[in-house]
Every structure is written in C-alpha cells, then in structure tokens.
Amino acid sequence: MSAIKTYIDQNKNRFIEELISLLKLPSVSADKAYQQDVLNTADAVKNYLDKAGCKKVEICETPGNPIVYGEHIIDAGLPTILVYGHYDVQPADPIDLWDSPPFEPIIKKSESHPEGAIYARGACDDKGQMYMHVKAFEIMMSLKTLPCNVKFMIEGEEEIGSESLEWFVKRNQQKLSNDVILISDTGMISNEQPSITTGLRGLSYVEVEVTGPNRDLHSGLYGGAVANPINILTKMIASLHDENNHITIPGFYDKVIEASKEERLEMAKAPFSLEAYKKALDIEDVYGEAGYTTNERNSIRPTLDVNGIWGGYTGEGAKTVIASKAYAKISMRLVPDQDPDEITQLFKNHFESIAPKAVKVKVTPHHGGHAYVTPIDNIGYQAANKAYTETFGVPAIPQRSGGSIPIVALFEKELKSKTILMGFGLDSDAIHSPNEHFGVFNYLKGIETIPLFYTYFTEMYLNQ
Numbered sequence: 001m002s003a004i005k006t007y008i009d010q011n012k013n014r015f016i017e018e019l020i021s022l023l024k025l026p027s028v029s030a031d032k033a034y035q036q037d038v039l040n041t042a043d044a045v046k047n048y049l050d051k052a053g054c055k056k057v058e059i060c061e062t063p064g065n066p067i068v069y070g071e072h073i074i075d076a077g078l079p080t081i082l083v084y085g086h087y088d089v090q091p092a093d094p095i096d097l098w099d100s101p102p103f104e105p106i107i108k109k110s111e112s113h114p115e116g117a118i119y120a121r122g123a124c125d126d127k128g129q130m131y132m133h134v135k136a137f138e139i140m141m142s143l144k145t146l147p148c149n150v151k152f153m154i155e156g157e158e159e160i161g162s163e164s165l166e167w168f169v170k171r172n173q174q175k176l177s178n179d180v181i182l183i184s185d186t187g188m189i190s191n192e193q194p195s196i197t198t199g200l201r202g203l204s205y206v207e208v209e210v211t212g213p214n215r216d217l218h219s220g221l222y223g224g225a226v227a228n229p230i231n232i233l234t235k236m237i238a239s240l241h242d243e244n245n246h247i248t249i250p251g252f253y254d255k256v257i258e259a260s261k262e263e264r265l266e267m268a269k270a271p272f273s274l275e276a277y278k279k280a281l282d283i284e285d286v287y288g289e290a291g292y293t294t295n296e297r298n299s300i301r302p303t304l305d306v307n308g309i310w311g312g313y314t315g316e317g318a319k320t321v322i323a324s325k326a327y328a329k330i331s332m333r334l335v336p337d338q339d340p341d342e343i344t345q346l347f348k349n350h351f352e353s354i355a356p357k358a359v360k361v362k363v364t365p366h367h368g369g370h371a372y373v374t375p376i377d378n379i380g381y382q383a384a385n386k387a388y389t390e391t392f393g394v395p396a397i398p399q400r401s402g403g404s405i406p407i408v409a410l411f412e413k414e415l416k417s418k419t420i421l422m423g424f425g426l427d428s429d430a431i432h433s434p435n436e437h438f439g440v441f442n443y444l445k446g447i448e449t450i451p452l453f454y455t456y457f458t459e460m461y462l463n464q
C-alpha cells in the first residue's frame with residue numbers, strides 16, 4: 001500500500017470527525033441570523049490549516065465575510081498551486097424535508113453510497129470537498145512529500161455571489177499569484193467513472209415585481225375589471241419559452257457559441273442512462289429545449305428558470321382576493337460568450353415591453369457571472385487526469401457542468417491562470433436540497449487523489 005493510503009487508513013476516523021465538527025457549524029451566508037456561526041467557521045478552518053502545518057494562515061477581513069488565507073512557500077523556483085473553496089453553505093430550508101437535522105451530521109448508507117455517506121448541509125457543497133484539501137496537505141506535510149508551494153483561499157460568500165472575494169482578488173493579485181488554481185466544488189459521473197469538469201455555466205439572476213391596483217381587492221367586486229398581477233406575471237413568464245422550449249427574449253442567443261458537431265459527438269460518449277436519470281428523479285419524462293439531449297440541455301445550452309414565485313393569499317382555506325403585487329425570482333444559466341450584464345439588460349427590456357399597460361413592472365438584478373470553459377491540452381488537466389487514473393483505475397472523462405462558480409472566470413481575468421475543477425461529489429448528493437450528503441468513499445478518495453495532482457503537476461511543470 002502506498003504511504004498516502006496507509007496514512008489515510010490510519011487517520012480516516014479523525015478525518016471524518018474533523019469534517020463533522022465543521023458541519024455542525026451552520027455557516028449560512030444568506031441569512032444574517034447565522035453571522036456569528038459564519039465567523040466561527042472561518043476561525044475553525046484557520047485553526048485546522050494551522051494544525052495541518054501551514055506556515056502562514058490568516059483571517060482576511062473584507063466588507064463582507066472573512067476569507068481564510070493560507071500560504072506555505074517552500075521554494076520560489078517551484079510552482080504554486082492556489083486552492084480555492086468555500087466554507088459557507090446554502091440555507092437548510094425546507095427543514096421539514098430533512099430526515100435528520102441539517103447541522104447534526106450523521107453517517108448513513110444510501111443507494112449510491114453503500115459504504116456510507118455523511119448527511120449534513122454543506123457535506124458535499126463545499127465543506128467536505130474543501131476539507132479534503134486541508135487533509136491532503138496534512139498528509140504531504142507529515143510524509144514530507146509536499147512537492148511545491150501552496151496557497152489556500154477559502155471564502156464565506158460563494159453561495160451569495162462572492163462579492164467580497166471579487167473585492168479581495170482585485171486588491172491582492174500579487175499575494176494570490178499562482179501557476180494553477182485547484183478547486184473541488186463540482187461533481188463527477190460516478191464512483192466507477194471519474195470525470196473532470198471542463199466548463200461551468202454563467203448566471204444572471206433577477207427578481208421581478210408586478211404591481212396592479214394600489215391595494216388588495218375583493219376578487220368579486222373587482223375581478224374581471226382590473227389586471228390581476230398574479231395572472232399577468234404567470235402569463236408573462238409562460239411567454240418566455242416558445243413551443244420548442246427556446247427562450248423568446250430577443251437577442252438572448254446572439255452570443256452563444258454553438259458546440260461543434262465533433263464536440264457533441266464526444267460528449268455523447270460519456271456514460272449516461274436516461275432511464276436511470278428519470279428513475280432517480282421519479283419523473284415519467286425529461287423536458288427541455290428541442291434538438292438537444294439531456295446532457296446538452298444541462299451543460300452547453302443556456303436556460304431560464306423560475307426559482308420562486310409568490311403573491312396573494314397562500315394561507316389556510318380560501319380568501320377571495322386580487323393581490324396588489326406578484327413576485328418571482330428568475331435565473332438564467334449562461335454559456336460562452338453570453339455576457340451576464342448584457343443578458344440581464346435584455347431580460348429587463350423584454351420583460352418591461354411585454355407587460356400590459358394595466359400593470360407596472362420592476363426588474364431588480366441580483367448576482368451574476370460569466371461561464372467558464374477550460375481546454376484539456378494543458379498540464380493542469382493532464383496532471384489531474386493522471387492522478388484520477390491512478391486512484392480510480394480508469395482515466396477521467398472531461399465533462400461540462402451546468403452549475404456555476406462565477407468567481408472562476410474572474411480568476412482567469414484577474415490572476416491570469418487556469419482553474420482545474422477536481423470535483424468528487426455525485427449528482428445524487430442532493431446539494432442545495434434536503435438530505436445533502438457526501439460519500440465517505442468520495443471524501444477519502446479525494447484526499448488520496450489530491451496529493452498525486454501536486455506531484456504530477458510539479459513534475460510536468462518542471463519538465464515543460
């Protein structure tokens with residue numbers, strides 16, 4: 001057995017216990033009620049990095065949540081890997097749908113994790129995956145095999161748009177200089193078939209408000225004579241897709257780079273079972289843009305989805321009312337080369353233009369970000385693939401993901417470096433959902449694979 005594997009075997013219970021201690025902290029960035037827990041989590045991450053042997057670790061204050069920054073420089077002639085992750089998590093709601101409390105981690109077996117998985121908010125996204133890097137670093141320090149320099153940057157606002165990280169990156173280009181950025185905050189195809197994420201979608205997120213009459217009205221006295229904002233809003237939303245599920249916003253597709261036939265053929269080779277996909281989600285059929293496969297629809301194509309919609313009476317029983325206002329939160333997932341600000345503007349113009357005179361419409365932009373696609377002919381990808389091949393026994397498949405980590409495109413712009421997305425989660429891990437979990441197998445495999453990336457990247461860097 002390799003020294004790394006032996007070390008993991010002898011320390012795995014502690015590795016799991018430490019992760020559990022982090023998962024007990026409810027670091028929900030979206031809700032100010034958890035502010036103290038957010039700060040405590042940053043401290044806990046700092047302490048664990050210290051303990052792992054990182055020479056310089058600091059809590060960097062920002063206008064928002066602090067960033068944990070660590071640095072272990074051994075030789076200016078060696079390459080530097082910048083590890084990014086996030087310690088904040090999504091809100092746990094709806095709490096009622098969890099089988100166990102979201103911040104009281106437990107280990108349970110599941111269909112995709114026969115060896116057990118850790119159930120807690122943030123288990124996979126991203127505390128579990130972020131912490132793999134701390135433990136991989138501990139291993140390299142203990143075995144005295146760290147082959148290169150490393151910097152850690154663990155933020156606390158990823159789930160709310162990374163505003164402070166953007167602020168931090170723009171002010172610290174020198175401090176953050178690196179030869180490659182390494183992130184574990186994505187997934188892979190399966191535990192038998194690893195994949196490396198080569199693309200992320202961008203995002204434009206807006207909130208809309210439709211106002212009708214200046215007060216809630218009796219739906220009998222006024223119904224039929226004035227615009228009902230909920231009726232109007234739902235009609236407007238429905239019109240945003242045509243019968244082929246194309247998005248109808250003028251100009252929306254103008255900058256979309258169509259994937260080539262070759263690329264689509266290559267994508268289609270990845271193992272995928274439509275039957276298993278439908279079964280896992282308990283759906284009779286899939287649904288989406290005409291002319292594209294399921295895997296294309298959720299990776300290389302842009303989308304528009306209502307994330308939330310409200311208004312009027314939703315309490316018990318029936319109340320006869322025409323509400324004054326109706327609201328929705330709408331996200332658009334973007335692909336290269338769509339520009340998030342431009343798309344937001346196109347949406348706003350269109351949405352305002354389709355509203356009847358009987359209502360007023362307000363569109364408020366939230367966060368956004370550019371899509372990211374990385375080529376595979378670079379030493380970062382090759383080193384990652386070699387590492388996966390060794391620990392999983394088969395080469396990894398490159399795969400574009402539908403999720404977004406908007407800060408990755410900013411890293412490329414500001415720090416001029418490529419990001420390698422070595423994710424170890426599975427789609428079935430229920431990130432952002434009730435009963436989020438992370439396989440113990442995946443956690444330990446990640447810890448085993450990361451040091452190999454360090455080794456191969458350094459070798460390839462020095463030989464190029």
Ligand code: BES
Binds near residue numbers: 158185367404405
């Ligand atoms: N880690 C996810 C993104 C992700 C998950 C990418 C799985 C690929 C595969 C990240 O924490 C996330 O949830 N991002 C948000 C965007 C953010 C601006 C709130 C998203 O994709 O909705």
Ligand code: MN
Binds near residue numbers: 126185
């Ligand atoms: Mn994440």
Ligand code: MN
Binds near residue numbers: 125159
């Ligand atoms: Mn997330």
